[in-house]
Amino acid sequence: MSAISREDVAHLAQLAHIEMSDAELDKMTGELGVIVESIASVSEAASADVPATTHPIALSNVFREDIVGPTLTAEEALMNAPDSVDTRFKVPAILDGE
Amino acid sequence: MNQIIQLSATELAAKLRAGEITSVQAVQAHLDRIAEVDGGDRGVHAFLHVNTDEALAVAAEVDAIRAAGGADAQALHPFAGVPIAIKDLIVTKGQPTTAASKMLEGWMSPYDATVIEKIRAAKLPMLGKTNLDEFAMGSSTEHSAYGPTRNPWDLDRIPGGSGGGSAAAVAAFEAPLALGTDTGGSIRQPGAVTGTVGVKPTYGGVSRYGAIAMASSLDQIGPVTRTVLDSAYLHELIGGHDPADSTSLNEPVPALVEAAEQGASGDMTGVRVGVIKELQGEGYEAGVQERFNESLEALRAAGAEIIEVSCPNFKYALGAYYLIMPSEVSSNLAKFDGVRFGTRVLPTQGPLTIERVMGATRAAGFGDEVKRRIILGTYALSAGYYDAYYGSAQKVRTLIQRDFDAAFAQADVLISPTSPTVAFELGSKTDDPLAMYLNDVATIPANMAGIPGITVPGGLSQGLPVGIQFLAPAREDARLYRAGAALEKLLEDKWGGRLLDSAPELSAATTGGVA
Numbered sequence A: 001m002s003a004i005s006r007e008d009v010a011h012l013a014q015l016a017h018i019e020m021s022d023a024e025l026d027k028m029t030g031e032l033g034v035i036v037e038s039i040a041s042v043s044e045a046a047s048a049d050v051p052a053t054t055h056p057i058a059l060s061n062v063f064r065e066d067i068v069g070p071t072l073t074a075e076e077a078l079m080n081a082p083d084s085v086d087t088r089f090k091v092p093a094i095l096d097g098e
Numbered sequence B: 001m002n003q004i005i006q007l008s009a010t011e012l013a014a015k016l017r018a019g020e021i022t023s024v025q026a027v028q029a030h031l032d033r034i035a036e037v038d039g040g041d042r043g044v045h046a047f048l049h050v051n052t053d054e055a056l057a058v059a060a061e062v063d064a065i066r067a068a069g070g071a072d073a074q075a076l077h078p079f080a081g082v083p084i085a086i087k088d089l090i091v092t093k094g095q096p097t098t099a100a101s102k103m104l105e106g107w108m109s110p111y112d113a114t115v116i117e118k119i120r121a122a123k124l125p126m127l128g129k130t131n132l133d134e135f136a137m138g139s140s141t142e143h144s145a146y147g148p149t150r151n152p153w154d155l156d157r158i159p160g161g162s163g164g165g166s167a168a169a170v171a172a173f174e175a176p177l178a179l180g181t182d183t184g185g186s187i188r189q190p191g192a193v194t195g196t197v198g199v200k201p202t203y204g205g206v207s208r209y210g211a212i213a214m215a216s217s218l219d220q221i222g223p224v225t226r227t228v229l230d231s232a233y234l235h236e237l238i239g240g241h242d243p244a245d246s247t248s249l250n251e252p253v254p255a256l257v258e259a260a261e262q263g264a265s266g267d268m269t270g271v272r273v274g275v276i277k278e279l280q281g282e283g284y285e286a287g288v289q290e291r292f293n294e295s296l297e298a299l300r301a302a303g304a305e306i307i308e309v310s311c312p313n314f315k316y317a318l319g320a321y322y323l324i325m326p327s328e329v330s331s332n333l334a335k336f337d338g339v340r341f342g343t344r345v346l347p348t349q350g351p352l353t354i355e356r357v358m359g360a361t362r363a364a365g366f367g368d369e370v371k372r373r374i375i376l377g378t379y380a381l382s383a384g385y386y387d388a389y390y391g392s393a394q395k396v397r398t399l400i401q402r403d404f405d406a407a408f409a410q411a412d413v414l415i416s417p418t419s420p421t422v423a424f425e426l427g428s429k430t431d432d433p434l435a436m437y438l439n440d441v442a443t444i445p446a447n448m449a450g451i452p453g454i455t456v457p458g459g460l461s462q463g464l465p466v467g468i469q470f471l472a473p474a475r476e477d478a479r480l481y482r483a484g485a486a487l488e489k490l491l492e493d494k495w496g497g498r499l500l501d502s503a504p505e506l507s508a509a510t511t512g513g514v515a
Helices: A006-015 A022-039 A074-078 B009-018 B023-037 B052-068 B070-074 B114-121 B164-171 B188-194 B228-238 B256-263 B286-301 B312-335 B354-365 B368-380 B387-410 B433-440 B444-449 B477-495
Strands: B047-050 B084-087 B126-130 B177-181 B197-200 B221-225 B272-276 B305-309 B413-417 B453-461 B464-471
Touching: A006 A022, A006 B368, A022 B312, A022 B368, A022 B433, B009 B023, B009 B052, B009 B228, B023 B047, B023 B052, B023 B126, B047 B164, B052 B070, B052 B126, B084 B114, B084 B164, B114 B228, B126 B164, B164 B177, B164 B188, B164 B221, B177 B228, B188 B197, B188 B453, B188 B464, B197 B228, B197 B477, B221 B228, B228 B256, B228 B453, B228 B477, B256 B477, B272 B286, B272 B387, B286 B305, B286 B413, B286 B453, B286 B464, B286 B477, B305 B387, B312 B368, B312 B387, B312 B433, B312 B444, B368 B387, B387 B413, B387 B444, B413 B477, B453 B477, B464 B477
Parallel strands: B084 B126, B084 B177, B272 B305, B272 B413
Antiparallel strands: B047 B126, B177 B221, B197 B221, B197 B453, B413 B464, B453 B464
């Protein structure tokens, strides 16, 4: 497995929507390198025939009756919103310049 | 120290029912203790929010119902009026919930977690919200955005984490009961280093609805107390099926109080206790190993059959955990985007697009450890690495479950030290993420397999508490209470009292609080 580079971290930060300064990227690259190195052995632990476990206790899907249960009012849903208009969240512009 | 706050929750509940103490007196005694030891310059700082008015109002309501007598008084929960502290990862109406993050500073939940609804229904006054590592990510509570909690045994040391606030509150007699959450050890490791009891129930045994999700396939809410019996009562209160949590087990809560009472006889005849070979030796402090060996001797003398079991794949558990957990973190924390709730930070220059607002918000709102885990998880899930990292880690999860299956074919319960070390000094590991991660080496396997675990006090090393962990098969939480209560009884007989009786006295003078 390849080492994690500064460019990798910058790209990951962008994917994760976290702005990072140059100093933060440097620090994070070093720390992640150590962590990734220490966990790399995991990829050699299991052979191809071992099934993956996604959930610790096996459960089968359960359907509930299609009945409306308790829901938040618009006022409750908006009470912590940084910005809202009437009964809606106000979202910053999706595209620049429009 | 006021005698009311030294009572166990079970003892306090009995005195409330007998009318010897009122709930208002009990709540006030704990609020006074919080004022005395929590807030000063060198205060314990277990609480992020103290819920004075509501706690006293609920207490007064319980007192009025008891005083009136009749059917309403008869219908009260046995623990009605016993105060409780809540880890600030669990959402509560009427009190702020911050997850110890700037991202949720001042956030007020519009709904209660299911466990909070149960606590309200049983009328346990809530004393407030306790400190934690930000979004429960850490082993020392030093990653809280609102400052660390101090260990009541030594105010220069960590109380463990992420639930250091709940464990310290209980250890410092600021609350008889608390709730925690355990993703990789966040109930058990703080319990170990503060000399208290903590239980991670079987995955799905307690509803997670309203616990702010960190890693959904690993997270579990559980009790934090000073005695095994208190944990059993609290576990029975918060446990059970919840349609609002799709991973909740649709099964009755086991008879945990009964198991704890049975264990309190100290008799372990016929119980097979498996010592996990891989969870001792290198990396475990000598003092921890000594207390562990003494516990084994005490159990053997009480009739337990001590055998050694091997779990060879545990050596991969920490690595697999640090792939699965951050992967789930990166997904679960995507919702903190500054749009619908929580902090919004605008970029200082350039266009105000949603993408740039998110980037600025998450940069300012999250601390370093949260960012590290989000980036690590994003990496583990990214194209080209998914099979090698996340896929392999899920296979390791299967191997760990198989190790446990084989071990439980030979033993009724497994035993290990809860934490490889006693509480370390504040600041000593904050610059070394990997050293911090190693604190959970003994607790992580249980979360990976979904099985329950308990920590009980095992004595002192260098004057600091050592924890002993029992593990049981999924759905067999009762076995933990039987074995945990037995060891508690055996060791307390040897010590001539509770371990916390030997903790240094905290006062306004030592903490800078209000006398």
